[in-house]
Amino acid sequence: MNATLTRLRPDLAVIARQIPAGSRVLDIGCGDGELMAALRDESQVDARGLEIDAQNVELCVSRGLSVIQGDANVDLAFYPDDAFDYAILSQTLQTTQRPDLMLDELLRIGRQAFVSFPNFAHWRVRVALAWRGRMPVTRQLAYSWYDTPNIHHLTIADFHALLDQKGVKVQRQWFLSGGQVIGAAGANWRAQNAVFQISR
Amino acid sequence: MASAASNAASEVLELADPLPLDGGQRLDGVRIAYNTYGTLNDARDNAILVAHATTGDQYVASQHPITGKPGWWDRMVGPGKPIDTDRFFVICPNVIGGCMGSTGPSSMASDGKPYAMRFPVITIRDMVRAHVILLESLGIETLHAVIGGSMGGMQALSLAANWPHIPRRVLAIASTATMAAQNIAFQEVGRQAIMADPAWAGGNYYDNDTGPDSGLAVARMAAHITYLSEESLTSKFGRRLQDRPDGKPGAKSFGFDADFQIESYLRHQGLSFTTRFDANSYLYITRAMSYFDLDEEHGGKLADAFARTQARFCVISFDTDWLYPTEQSRKLVHVLNAANAPVSFVELSAPFGHDSFLLDVPALDRVVTGFLNQ
Numbered sequence: 001m002n003a004t005l006t007r008l009r010p011d012l013a014v015i016a017r018q019i020p021a022g023s024r025v026l027d028i029g030c031g032d033g034e035l036m037a038a039l040r041d042e043s044q045v046d047a048r049g050l051e052i053d054a055q056n057v058e059l060c061v062s063r064g065l066s067v068i069q070g071d072a073n074v075d076l077a078f079y080p081d082d083a084f085d086y087a088i089l090s091q092t093l094q095t096t097q098r099p100d101l102m103l104d105e106l107l108r109i110g111r112q113a114f115v116s117f118p119n120f121a122h123w124r125v126r127v128a129l130a131w132r133g134r135m136p137v138t139r140q141l142a143y144s145w146y147d148t149p150n151i152h153h154l155t156i157a158d159f160h161a162l163l164d165q166k167g168v169k170v171q172r173q174w175f176l177s178g179g180q181v182i183g184a185a186g187a188n189w190r191a192q193n194a195v196f197q198i199s200r
Numbered sequence: 201m202a203s204a205a206s207n208a209a210s211e212v213l214e215l216a217d218p219l220p221l222d223g224g225q226r227l228d229g230v231r232i233a234y235n236t237y238g239t240l241n242d243a244r245d246n247a248i249l250v251a252h253a254t255t256g257d258q259y260v261a262s263q264h265p266i267t268g269k270p271g272w273w274d275r276m277v278g279p280g281k282p283i284d285t286d287r288f289f290v291i292c293p294n295v296i297g298g299c300m301g302s303t304g305p306s307s308m309a310s311d312g313k314p315y316a317m318r319f320p321v322i323t324i325r326d327m328v329r330a331h332v333i334l335l336e337s338l339g340i341e342t343l344h345a346v347i348g349g350s351m352g353g354m355q356a357l358s359l360a361a362n363w364p365h366i367p368r369r370v371l372a373i374a375s376t377a378t379m380a381a382q383n384i385a386f387q388e389v390g391r392q393a394i395m396a397d398p399a400w401a402g403g404n405y406y407d408n409d410t411g412p413d414s415g416l417a418v419a420r421m422a423a424h425i426t427y428l429s430e431e432s433l434t435s436k437f438g439r440r441l442q443d444r445p446d447g448k449p450g451a452k453s454f455g456f457d458a459d460f461q462i463e464s465y466l467r468h469q470g471l472s473f474t475t476r477f478d479a480n481s482y483l484y485i486t487r488a489m490s491y492f493d494l495d496e497e498h499g500g501k502l503a504d505a506f507a508r509t510q511a512r513f514c515v516i517s518f519d520t521d522w523l524y525p526t527e528q529s530r531k532l533v534h535v536l537n538a539a540n541a542p543v544s545f546v547e548l549s550a551p552f553g554h555d556s557f558l559l560d561v562p563a564l565d566r567v568v569t570g571f572l573n574q
Binding site: 046048054055058060061062063065066067069070078079080083 | 512514530533534537538540542543544545546547548549563566567569570571573574
């Protein structure tokens with residue numbers, strides 16, 4: 001595996017490895033464009049981005065990326081159906097106003113989607129809540145309850161249930177702990193992050 | 201200092217054939233005045249067309265021959281600047297309808313008298329049609345980029361929609377694909393101010409001692425307010441009083457002198473504008489802008505027009521620009537998205553209102569530099 005992809009945040013590295021060269025990709029909440037730049041440079045992916053923060057967009061454009069400043073909660077509506085091979089929503093689902101509707105949009109715009117999110121059922125989170133009786137502040141969830149952008153915490157089991165309810169197919173799933181991919185056994189206890197590849 | 205001003209004298213292209221216009225007429229003997237900066241490379245693929253705004257001209261990066269001021273985008277265009285004339289061949293034409301050397305209402309018609317109001321009403325696309333002929337004459341088939349702010353952005357978008365094979369990058373700053381009612385309204389105020397001036401004389405003032413300077417100055421004053429933000433007006437002028445002509449500190453005159461600094465400033469802006477701009481040109485150019493509706497021009501299917509281009513787009517708005525507000529840029533971006541065009545969009549924060557695109561906004565420099573290097 002090449003060096004650029006290895007330097008990516010672990011969930012992004014998982015996603016990047018799955019995207020075939022030459023694909024069309026929309027990175028929703030693309031931040032400073034780290035994933036898009038890697039995809040463009042390493043596998044000639046036609047990557048577009050949507051990002052709410054003006055300074056991040058400025059960074060992206062100065063890196064030569066095509067990124068639109070906008071709010072994923074409203075601006076995805078302006079993308080045509082099937083415009084992309086993959087829609088990517090990394091570490092953002094839990095910040096959206098309606099994660100269920102967001103999934104619909106991802107799979108309307110993209111033939112497939114990658115979704116990564118922090119797992120609220122990780123044992124450290126459970127311990128913080130059960131033993132200390134406090135909302136957990138961990139490295140993955142580094143906010144206090146009053147200033148967190150994560151307004152819809154979810155667990156791996158919750159996500160599975162929503163996908164079932166919607167009839168969304170899981171192509172593949174990866175569970176991450178300490179930046180490493182771990183096995184599926186007990187993932188809802190052991191995984192800090194999950195990555196799902198889903199399709200209609 | 202190595203300066204782009206080295207070739208300050210405008211060049212002029214005289215068109216051999218009549219220029220067909222959207223209004224159905226053909227304009228004979230068209231001249232296009234333009235300035236160039238930098239060098240066209242052997243592959244002829246490093247050219248950037250910079251389109252000027254309503255009252256701009258071809259002196260984008262060289263001293264203005266009338267005002268003596270630096271080029272209107274001197275901070276953006278030049279060696280080592282975001283539009284780097286060490287790398288790019290920059291072309292800036294005066295629009296037709298203008299008054300700095302390109303054919304406009306003050307030009308001589310075939311009868312040896314100025315056109316005045318006999319000049320045909322032109323559109324943004326007519327201006328761009330002239331630019332395209334200029335590019336052909338320079339042997340340029342594709343542009344590295346077309347760039348413009350405000351009315352310049354309209355020209356950039358018109359080029360992309362109507363001549364999709366020419367630009368490889370399209371940068372529209374503080375602009376719109378459709379002139380909104382509020383903008384049409386302000387420009388109508390300006391035109392009415394000019395035409396209400398008795399010295400306008402139905403447009404036939406060229407042989408008179410004075411033209412409609414008062415009307416043109418009022419038009420400029422009204423327009424100038426729309427280019428600024430309330431924030432910048434307040435911080436620059438507030439309610440401060442203007443020193444009296446005899447040097448005494450400002451005081452309310454209980455009359456109608458320019459008591460406030462903002463009044464004095466606007467009067468100065470209005471008057472100095474009349475020394476460099478033709479009133480009839482102002483009528484024709486603002487008319488062209490009010491007719492600008494790219495969507496209507498393409499039968500309501502603007503996305504189809506943009507789908508034919510391979511160009512990358514970059515759309516920039518400013519948070520304090522209430523004349524061309526972010527929402528208009530966003531609409532354009534949605535159309536480009538629907539066309540699957542590679543488009544970037546950012547709303548930059550700057551205090552100067554619509555004029556932000558001309559002023560010191562470092563984030564704008566970074567975005568322009570990055571976009572041109574894509």
